[in-house]
Amino acid sequence: METTSVDVLVVGGGATGAAAAYDLARRGVRVLLVDQNDLTTGTSGRYHGLLHSGGRYVITDFDTAVECITENMILRRIAPFAIEDTGGLFVATSQDPDDFPARWAAACARAGIAAEALTPEQARALEPALTRDITAVYRVPDASCDSFDLNHGFITAARTYGGDAWIYQRVTGFLTDGDAVVGAELEDTRTGERRRVHAACVLNATGPWAGVVAGLVGLDVKIRLDRGSMVAMNIRWVNTIVNRLRPPSDGDILVPVGTVCVLGTTSIRTEDPADTHVDVSEVSTLLREADVVVPGIRHGRALRAWAGVRPLYEPPAELAQLESGHNVSRRFAVIDHTERDGLRGLVTVVGGKLTTCRLMAEQAVDVVCRQLGVAARCTTADEPLPVPETSPRHYHQLTHRVHRLEHGEMPGALICECEVVTRPQLEARIAAYGDQPVALDDLRRDLRLGMGPCQAGFCGYRAAGILHAAKGLSPGEATRALSAFVGERFRGVRPLLYGHQLRQFYLDELIYRRTLGLDALLALDQPQPEGVSDAGSEA
Amino acid sequence: MPAAKPERHSAASHPATGTDIIVIGAGLAGLMAAVFAVEAGARVRLIAQGWGQQLVTPGWISVCDRAEDDVIAEVRGYAALHPEHPYGRAGDDAMVGGLERFRAATEAVGLSYELRRKDGHNMRLMTLLGGIQRVMLAPRGLAAGDLTDVRGPILLVGFAGWRDFFADLAAANLRRQGVDARALAIQLPDPDRYWDLWPGDLARQFDSALFRETVARQVAPHARDVERVGFPAVLGMDDHPRALDDLGGLIGRPVFEIPTLPESVPGVRLSNRLRRWLLRHGARVQIGHPVVRGVVEGRRCVGVEVQSLGHSTLFRADHVILATGGLYGGGIETDESGRVWEPLFGLPVMAPETESRAEWYYDDLLVERGHPIHRQAGLRVNTRLQPLDAAGEPVLDNVYAIGQMLAGFNPLTDGCAEGIALATAYKAVQTALELDE
Ligand SMILES: Cc1cc2nc3c(=O)[nH]c(=O)nc-3n(C[C@H](O)[C@H](O)[C@H](O)COP(=O)(O)OP(=O)(O)OC[C@H]3O[C@@H](n4cnc5c(N)ncnc54)[C@H](O)[C@@H]3O)c2cc1C
Ligand SMILES: Cc1cc2nc3c(=O)[nH]c(=O)nc-3n(C[C@H](O)[C@H](O)[C@H](O)COP(=O)(O)OP(=O)(O)OC[C@H]3O[C@@H](n4cnc5c(N)ncnc54)[C@H](O)[C@@H]3O)c2cc1C
Helix, strand or coil: CEEEEEEEEEECCCHHHHHHHHHHHHCCCCEEEECCCCCCCCHHHCCCCEECCCHHHCCCCHHHHHHHHHHHHHHHHHCHHHEECCCEEEEECCCCCCCHHHHHHHHHHHHCCCCEEECHHHHHHHCCCCCCCCCEEEEECCEEECHHHHHHHHHHHHHHCCCEEECCEEEEEEEEECCEEEEEEEEECCCCCEEEEEEEEEEECCHHHHHHHHHCCCCCCCEEEEEEEEEEECCCCCCCEEEECCCCCCCCEEEEECCEEEEECCCEEECCCCCCCCCHHHHHHHHHHHHHHCCCHHHCCEEEEEEEEEEEECCHHHHHHCCCHHHCCCCEEEEEHHHHHCCECEEEEEECCCCCHHHHHHHHHHHHHHHHCCCCCCCCCCCCCCCCCCCHHHHCCHHHHHHHHHCCCCCCCEEECCCCEEHHHHHHHHHHCCCCCCCHHHHHHHHCCCCCCCCCCCHHHHHHHHHHHHHCCCHHHHHHHHHHHHHHHHHHHHHHCCHHHHHHHHHHHHHHHHHCCHHHHHCCCCCCCCCCCCCCCCC | CCCCCCCCCCCCCCCCCEEEEEEEEECHHHHHHHHHHHHCCCCEEEEEEEECHHHCCCCCECCCCCCCCCHHHHHHHHHHHCCCCHHHHHCHHHHHHHHHHHHHHHHHCCCCEEECCCCCCCEEEECCCCCEEEECEEEHHHHCCCCCCCCCCEEEEEECCCCCCCHHHHHHHHHHCCCCEEEEEECCCCHHHHCCCCHHHHHHHHCCHHHHHHHHHHHHHHCCCCCEEEEECCCCCCCHHHHHHHHHHHHCCCEEEECCCCCCHHHHHHHHHHHHHHHHCCCEEEECCCEEEEEEECCEEEEEEEEECCEEEEEEEEEEEECCCHHHHCCCEECCCCCEECCCCCCCEECCCCCCHHHCCCCCCCCCCCCHHHHHCEECECCCCCEECCCCCECCCCEEECHHHECCCCCCCCCCHHHHHHHHHHHHHHHHCCCCC
């Protein structure tokens, strides 16, 4: 069995793990990060996209609010390439408790969140789609943040400091020596190949899986799993983040992300860290609530729905009393298992927000470094991350792509018309995987293939044809690759199949069934298990 | 654009000039209803918001794809057992009559649709991905690809760099099914210009003899020992019959077409020619104008209101054929709350018997039995194709529903939607004009 040695193994390639890998590498520690899927496919790839000003938590969770505004300012400085400075509004309507805005504004002042009171007219001048029924409105420094780009930034930076990251490697067990963890066993989730990594310390940054992973060495880490759903509308209904100014509840926020506008979220208790089911009733709630602040939006075209699972950490006693996940603290915990469980070499970091990932990483890495006897201090807030030039998503803004396409800077056939992805781009991405297997869904995450209105109705076949040629796949493999992609796209629109999107998927389904005959071809052979190909991530 | 002059009157003031029949919808069902009615001597006005699904379908005519042998016999048997099915409602004569008249009409516009020569069985036509579909009737170019009696090897020709046909993949999938298929990629002149090349763009190129020669020169050397040569269905737009024969001649082998992703060139050819035929035969054709509502007095529809250029115009007619295409065409609408409705007349729609729209679809897209919403959302009709209310009584005396407006079949899985469009178009005209009495 292949064996590797590092100082620290970080488990989990979400925002927390990626920030930790960067932090460790900067402190001169030899670090390897692993994830069971591609990077940013856990909660970090399924989140709402909001770099919080802290306004949302200022009443229910003051400390988190303070952390958010501090980290918000830091991330703007160090990762501007991942952030669109949309600003945010908090809007109260006559439906909302009328004593709330004043209390809220006072708390913002205490937390250091610049909340500027606007008149309803000023707010509507800024965002004409807003309701006429505004009783109070404030402007705050919220922003829209692309977690894929941010994570790419952290990982690229970690690599420049000598760190590394491996994807599709699942930790299936820990290596122990007496009362110490000394590494982990990995399984390649695509090939089944196993390997070992020896490490002086392991950082468990697996978000909603943190309890499962700690359980691999018999530790009991209690996490409350709280599923939240989001719906992407096909245009940017607003250019500013719009929050309801009321006690946190379902469907409070609209976030402009790229070309779309994402409505969210809900809060439903779940037991499964991989539970990404979206209920039709959640879609109704999100549309109804968004319609209060942006009238008419519920009749707009909804493109896609997805859910993520919040890893909320709270001491067990408190967990039981709280009913809705919205009120559980977003604060995070760094658990040194030496103190708690008498096991050295393992640290767990869990909870928090994407907005506070750098801070969580800093505090977790402080504990790790104490165990390792490394004295170096955290410097991740000091300097901007290198812009990840190689990031294939660097040109993800649709307008840029269209501009380049129309000016002959992106030669080759247009494969995905909705998101403007060309054949040479696809071929280059496929080549970048070397001999690793590539799923069409990987190319989607890399290039946004199939993420627009038609949801792969057209580009699915084209991309499968290109993949078939580039990877020398068998016809069965290529056909199954298409089917897996199409199935995954369907799952994300299924809760939205009414009106326009129903008609869209009627066309897509007919293309797959009739024009291509995909169903009959699949029946030709027993489908092979596709590994973890349906690991979803959205934005 | 159509030569039709819309009469600009408000619905309330001046009644517009009447016609015998208004057909709403320019899908296969609506177009053919208009053709059949014109052939029967009626004054016809065809009004549609846009063209129908034939612009995106493979272009063949599915009558009963699952039939193992005689297709007509299979449909007859099925209809006898299922009188509530659209085939049952339309009746055998309409099914046979619709198919025959469709073949005659397409022949008349210079596009022949062919059956399998001898036995009335389904053909076996290949798809872009190398799948094999069974269908009864297809335009000549597609029908030439029938794999039923293929003996020698076939050659599939793609265009290097073109996004819409991967001949290698198609050939490989065909070989898995026992068809000896090979692939060839030929160069298009000046490929860099073609980053956004649609099937229709290529088809117009194939109208040029010079272009065909360029293609044939590259293909002929590889075609010597094959039985036939397949191309994506882009062999000519306006001049398709000549393009097909000419290319076959130049290559020295029979040439066939494989349906592409949308746009469907076979569908565009058919639509263009049928529209010209209708105009030449005195029909009014208005495509691009939505009907906003049917105007009803008592149990009769007196006409329809059409929106154009900010005006709403009333067109009167003795009969209205509703061919608005169901869930896809716009004839049946749905919303987030799970409501399912017919927007023009408010006709009673048979909606899925589910608690919430969560049950409209199963979890797996390609589930064999198809999703409930597609089979169920539609209009129930009697044997005169009049929409029925919950009690089974006709709602309006002079409105007939056809094609995909009808409930009781799944156009995505049942492989009979096009046969139903033809049968019901034929039946509606017969009923309206009392030709069947
Ligand atoms: C609906 C929703 C909306 C949200 N919106 C916002 C927002 O707008 N702003 C904000 O700041 N925060 C938001 N959050 C919170 C934020 O997304 C999370 O706090 C954050 O993404 C957690 O990141 P993480 O790295 O800790 O976990 P994750 O991103 O889940 O990363 C954990 C990783 O560990 C990997 N892993 C698990 N088990 C193993 C194993 N055995 N071996 C190897 N790898 C493993 C997983 O594949 C995964 O990639 C939202 C959360 C939800 C659910
Ligand atoms: C990609 C694809 C592949 C297919 N493959 C097959 C197959 O292999 N076998 C099979 O049996 N079936 C297949 N079908 C389905 C089949 O083609 C259709 O069921 C059939 O063409 C239906 O035709 P239609 O005329 O009833 O409706 P449509 O073609 O949908 O026409 C509806 C018409 O009504 C018009 N309209 C709607 N509302 C209004 C309004 N308010 N005012 C004015 N006009 C209006 C529309 O503009 C349109 O012209 C396929 C469909 C697609 C999309």
